[in-house]
Amino acid sequence: MPNKRIYLYPVWIRLWHTINAILMVLLILSGLSMQYSNPDYPLIRFDLAVKMHNISGILLTVFFLYFLLAIIFNWAGKYYRMPLKEFGDHIFKQVKYYTVGIFRGDKPPFPVNEQRKFNPIQLLSYNAIQFLAIPLVIITGWALLFPETIVLDFFGYSGILLTSLLHVSMGFIISIFLIIHLYFITVGHSVTANLKSIVTGYHEVEEEDTLAARTPESNTTLDKNNKTHTKNPKT
Amino acid sequence: MAKRFGFRKLKKTAFIIATTAFSLISFFNLSSQNEPEVQDEEVSFCLSCHGEETYEISDTVTGEYAKLKMFKELQIDLLKFRQSTHGEFKCTDCHSADFEEFPHPLSAKAEASYLCLDCHGDDEAYASFHFETIEEEYLKSVHATEEGDDFSCWNCHNPHAYKLSDKTPGQLGNRIAENNSVCLDCHGNVNSYYSLIGREKTDLIKSHDWLPNQPLHFSRVRCIDCHAATHDSILVAHMVLPAEDAVKNCVECHSTNSILWGSLYKHQAMTTRNELGFYNGMITNEAYIIGANRNYYLNVISIVIFILVIIGIAIHATLRYIYRHKRNAK
Ligand code: HEM
Numbered sequence: 001m002p003n004k005r006i007y008l009y010p011v012w013i014r015l016w017h018t019i020n021a022i023l024m025v026l027l028i029l030s031g032l033s034m035q036y037s038n039p040d041y042p043l044i045r046f047d048l049a050v051k052m053h054n055i056s057g058i059l060l061t062v063f064f065l066y067f068l069l070a071i072i073f074n075w076a077g078k079y080y081r082m083p084l085k086e087f088g089d090h091i092f093k094q095v096k097y098y099t100v101g102i103f104r105g106d107k108p109p110f111p112v113n114e115q116r117k118f119n120p121i122q123l124l125s126y127n128a129i130q131f132l133a134i135p136l137v138i139i140t141g142w143a144l145l146f147p148e149t150i151v152l153d154f155f156g157y158s159g160i161l162l163t164s165l166l167h168v169s170m171g172f173i174i175s176i177f178l179i180i181h182l183y184f185i186t187v188g189h190s191v192t193a194n195l196k197s198i199v200t201g202y203h204e205v206e207e208e209d210t211l212a213a214r215t216p217e218s219n220t221t222l223d224k225n226n227k228t229h230t231k232n233p234k235t
Numbered sequence: 236m237a238k239r240f241g242f243r244k245l246k247k248t249a250f251i252i253a254t255t256a257f258s259l260i261s262f263f264n265l266s267s268q269n270e271p272e273v274q275d276e277e278v279s280f281c282l283s284c285h286g287e288e289t290y291e292i293s294d295t296v297t298g299e300y301a302k303l304k305m306f307k308e309l310q311i312d313l314l315k316f317r318q319s320t321h322g323e324f325k326c327t328d329c330h331s332a333d334f335e336e337f338p339h340p341l342s343a344k345a346e347a348s349y350l351c352l353d354c355h356g357d358d359e360a361y362a363s364f365h366f367e368t369i370e371e372e373y374l375k376s377v378h379a380t381e382e383g384d385d386f387s388c389w390n391c392h393n394p395h396a397y398k399l400s401d402k403t404p405g406q407l408g409n410r411i412a413e414n415n416s417v418c419l420d421c422h423g424n425v426n427s428y429y430s431l432i433g434r435e436k437t438d439l440i441k442s443h444d445w446l447p448n449q450p451l452h453f454s455r456v457r458c459i460d461c462h463a464a465t466h467d468s469i470l471v472a473h474m475v476l477p478a479e480d481a482v483k484n485c486v487e488c489h490s491t492n493s494i495l496w497g498s499l500y501k502h503q504a505m506t507t508r509n510e511l512g513f514y515n516g517m518i519t520n521e522a523y524i525i526g527a528n529r530n531y532y533l534n535v536i537s538i539v540i541f542i543l544v545i546i547g548i549a550i551h552a553t554l555r556y557i558y559r560h561k562r563n564a565k
Contacts, residue, residue, distance in 0.1 A: 034525050034526055037486050038490055046485040046486045046489055047485050054447075098551075103554050105558070105559075105562050147451040160523045161523035172540075176540065179548070180548070
């Protein structure tokens with residue numbers, strides 16, 4: 001049972017994440033309204049959807065840049081590093097856990113600790129979303145906002161068609177990510193444990209998984225910027 | 236067709252225009268019989284003045300000589316004229332033969348110009364264009380009702396440049412640009428608008444600023460797609476409505492039953508069929524309208540993926556629930 005709390009989601013990440021999540025939901029709803037616009041059953045009226053989508057998209061860009069800068073200049077970057085060599089192996093282990101182990105009540109192969117915030121599947125999907133899908137959706141989105149920057153004719157195909165296709169596909173991938181993401185929130189120590197973490201910032205872990213338990217001295221080897229806050233709720 | 240007249244080849248700069256009708260008549264009598272040649276000759280005769288920035292006249296009797304300005308409105312571009320739908324014509328097929336005199340006599344100017352229907356009315360060869368229907372539609376348009384006789388088909392169909400638009404695929408952008416330039420030549424041009432109604436022209440950019448991406452809309456749809464009522468039997472709508480009746484509701488274009496299938500893409504819609512598996516597939520290569528173009532296969536694929544993800548999550552959640560209860564029971 002979890003007996004220790006570590007501070008994993010500092011305020012700036014929670015702030016970014018909350019705003020990002022709200023904007024994403026607005027973008028998906030307004031995007032769907034435009035893509036499947038139907039005068040008889042408008043989810044959101046077309047011209048409102050356009051405005052909503054544009055404003056949310058611009059705000060999303062601003063907050064994404066904020067996230068990028070924070071990742072680069074803050075300690076959080078290390079959580080996003082993928083161990084290239086063994087990564088295939090790690091993924092396999094994690095997939096096995098989610099498809100078999102989890103039902104048997106096995107321990108997760110990559111428990112959360114101060115060094116490792118994400119398991120390999122989270123690592124892969126967060127990287128893919130944050131550094132591939134969202135940048136692509138942002139770039140194509142801005143291109144569509146300023147369509148005069150797009151070549152109108154690309155070997156006989158409308159440049160806007162191609163840009164839009166990429167934009168919509170990435171939007172679709174992000175939506176699918178969101179659904180799976182929401183589901184995996186429930187896969188914690190308890191159904192609501194992860195949700196609590198992203199709200200409070202603290203993640204409940206088992207003492208023996210943490211860095212301090214395994215290598216007590218390693219805490220001191222982290223430099224100033226890499227300081228992690230640990231706190232035991234019971235003390 | 237009008238009677239053909241001939242001219243002797245005359246060098247432009249040395250061209251001497253007789254100041255009396257009498258001496259001009261004598262030119263006509265020297266006409267040659269070679270028709271195409273002759274036609275070229277007549278055109279170059281008129282264009283020796285109307286094709287240049289300046290023209291020269293001199294008096295054969297007194298030897299007086301003057302170089303004068305040919306005003307822009309009266310200039311004609313030979314190349315554009317030749318490429319136009321009526322470019323095979325000679326000037327006097329449409330204009331009075333009296334224009335061969337200079338100064339042009341009032342009798343020539345007073346003569347009413349032919350209208351499209353004078354030549355094309357009840358003509359089997361042009362039945363597919365439905366000229367009569369176009370005229371009926373035109374007569375109901377704001378231009379006809381507001382401006383009456385001051386306005387005619389020629390105001391939009393420049394007699395010396397109008398060209399039947401190219402409807403081959405790949406030409407959509409050009410077709411739209413040419414079409415809109417017809418309206419913009421007047422609505423976007425203070426001089427021509429003012430000369431017609433003598434009051435201040437409104438700013439089109441301002442009156443269309445409600446349109447997101449206004450420049451894109453102006454380069455990808457035609458003015459008439461929003462401003463004219465369509466008619467089933469004619470390809471290009473001619474009933475331009477008052478501004479308050481223009482299309483302002485986005486979804487009239489941005490939806491699967493977009494009005495554009497009946498207007499801008501009508502030709503493509505009639506000649507090609509839904510081959511690519513696209514809804515409204517005929518134009519998707521050349522244009523993309525969000526809400527109107529949907530790829531059938533991509534739609535199916537995305538719905539299938541979506542359903543699979545939901546099913547996968549449901550199964551996973553149920554198994555988790557069952558196994559947890561089993562474990563707890565132990
Ligand atoms: C498309 C929109 C979203 C994106 C792109 C996204 C992305 C992310 C990312 C990158 C992280 C890791 C943050 C870190 O560096 O610590 C994260 C964590 C989290 N997100 Fe989201 N998120 C989205 C929407 C949501 C929504 C709507 C919720 C729930 C209301 C949610 C709940 C959580 C929770 C509970 C965590 C922490 C658990 C974990 O680390 O896996 N997210 N999300």
